[in-house]
Amino acid sequence: MRKVIASRKSQGHPVEDMERELELLQVNSVDERARKYFKRMCEGDEEALSLWKKFRDLSIIKYQASFARLNIHYDVYVGESQIKDERMKEVENMMKEKGVLEVSDGAVLVDLTKYSKKLGKAIVRKKNGTSNYMTRDMGAVFERDEEYHYDKMIYVIASQQDLHMAQLIMIIALIGRKDLADKLEYVNFGLVHGMSTRRGTVKFLDDILRDAKDKMHEVMRANQAKYEQVEDPEKIADILGISAVLVQDMASKRINGYTFDMDRMTSFEGDTGPYLQYSHARLCSIIRKADIPPERLKDADLSLLQEKHATVIVRKLAQWPEVFQTIFKNNEPVTVLTYLWKLTHALNSSYEYLNVLNREPELKLARLTLYRCNSASRIE
Numbered sequence: 001m002r003k004v005i006a007s008r009k010s011q012g013h014p015v016e017d018m019e020r021e022l023e024l025l026q027v028n029s030v031d032e033r034a035r036k037y038f039k040r041m042c043e044g045d046e047e048a049l050s051l052w053k054k055f056r057d058l059s060i061i062k063y064q065a066s067f068a069r070l071n072i073h074y075d076v077y078v079g080e081s082q083i084k085d086e087r088m089k090e091v092e093n094m095m096k097e098k099g100v101l102e103v104s105d106g107a108v109l110v111d112l113t114k115y116s117k118k119l120g121k122a123i124v125r126k127k128n129g130t131s132n133y134m135t136r137d138m139g140a141v142f143e144r145d146e147e148y149h150y151d152k153m154i155y156v157i158a159s160q161q162d163l164h165m166a167q168l169i170m171i172i173a174l175i176g177r178k179d180l181a182d183k184l185e186y187v188n189f190g191l192v193h194g195m196s197t198r199r200g201t202v203k204f205l206d207d208i209l210r211d212a213k214d215k216m217h218e219v220m221r222a223n224q225a226k227y228e229q230v231e232d233p234e235k236i237a238d239i240l241g242i243s244a245v246l247v248q249d250m251a252s253k254r255i256n257g258y259t260f261d262m263d264r265m266t267s268f269e270g271d272t273g274p275y276l277q278y279s280h281a282r283l284c285s286i287i288r289k290a291d292i293p294p295e296r297l298k299d300a301d302l303s304l305l306q307e308k309h310a311t312v313i314v315r316k317l318a319q320w321p322e323v324f325q326t327i328f329k330n331n332e333p334v335t336v337l338t339y340l341w342k343l344t345h346a347l348n349s350s351y352e353y354l355n356v357l358n359r360e361p362e363l364k365l366a367r368l369t370l371y372r373c374n375s376a377s378r379i380e
Helices: 002-009 014-027 030-042 046-069 085-097 133-148 159-174 205-221 233-250 273-290 294-299 308-318 320-330 334-348 361-372
Strands: 101-104 107-111 121-125 153-158 184-189
Touching: 030 046, 046 205, 085 101, 085 121, 085 133, 107 159, 121 133, 121 159, 133 153, 133 159, 153 159, 159 184, 205 233, 233 273, 233 334, 273 334, 273 361, 294 361, 308 320, 308 334, 308 361, 320 334
Parallel strands: 153 184
Antiparallel strands: 101 107, 107 121
8 A cells, every 4th residue: 555655646646545545445344345235134135135044044053052051942033133124114103203303414313312411312223224223122122012912021231232221211111102111121241351362352152161171171180080980071071161151150240240260160169160069969979878768858857957057058948939039130140159159158067067877867867858958859
């Protein structure tokens, strides 16, 4: 580019030539090409829509496979990009009828500063005539209400969308549908830092789970004697890795961001996923060695549980219904983890005082019943 400009200096128009070069770069930029391609999609171009649908279908297949590893399954995969144009036009007409639309520099917007300066101005149609997230999200509110008749629709989105969601809910209320606005709930979350690779690219979930599995496999190999006793070390390492990732992601309030730390999250020390798995395995080992059929546990005399450590565990178990209600109310996964850690700490400190294996039958049965209530096993 320097050579081109320098050669044209002799013609006496270096500024004009520079402007032409910049205009040419802008016209051919990736962003501009993306805008033009999106416009083709909005106008119903079959070739553009076909390619988009192909990538969308492939992405969903990948999502399903990744989520399945986490035991997460969705009934429907549908996004705002699939909202019908007719529905978006209906919503825009509703805004026109209520007199909330304005035109500025060719773009159609709603000026929300009249109601709150923090809300600013929300664009509902770009100056090139295409829709945006706001238009499609508004259409989705009505389309999903018509299809599902929902009592509540929860948006789980990163906190960068705080303004967008506040604008969306306000506009729905302004066009006379406060009943729908009141049904919309926004559950935001913070960002994970330290996730980029050395090349500056973002790591995908499958990459993270693979790395966590490899790390756990490495930790397991450190104790060769115990490692050789594991029936399927690859599978166990994968389960531990997944636990590590899930627990780290939910170990603090969802609105708080956190720094990704592979060493910290794969440790068996401290409040981590592997620590919970280890504690559960230890509990299951006691139950297994006791060798008492589950159907006998219903006959246990629980009045024998007089020790302080037993009382602490019983009280922790009794707190679960309230904890569950709190989780449901606040949408805070960390609440259940905090509860599990406290329960696990109580269990791990009780084994010395509530011995099961070397006690008389009635006391053994009572203590085993207590421990069985803390495991994933059912009491028949």
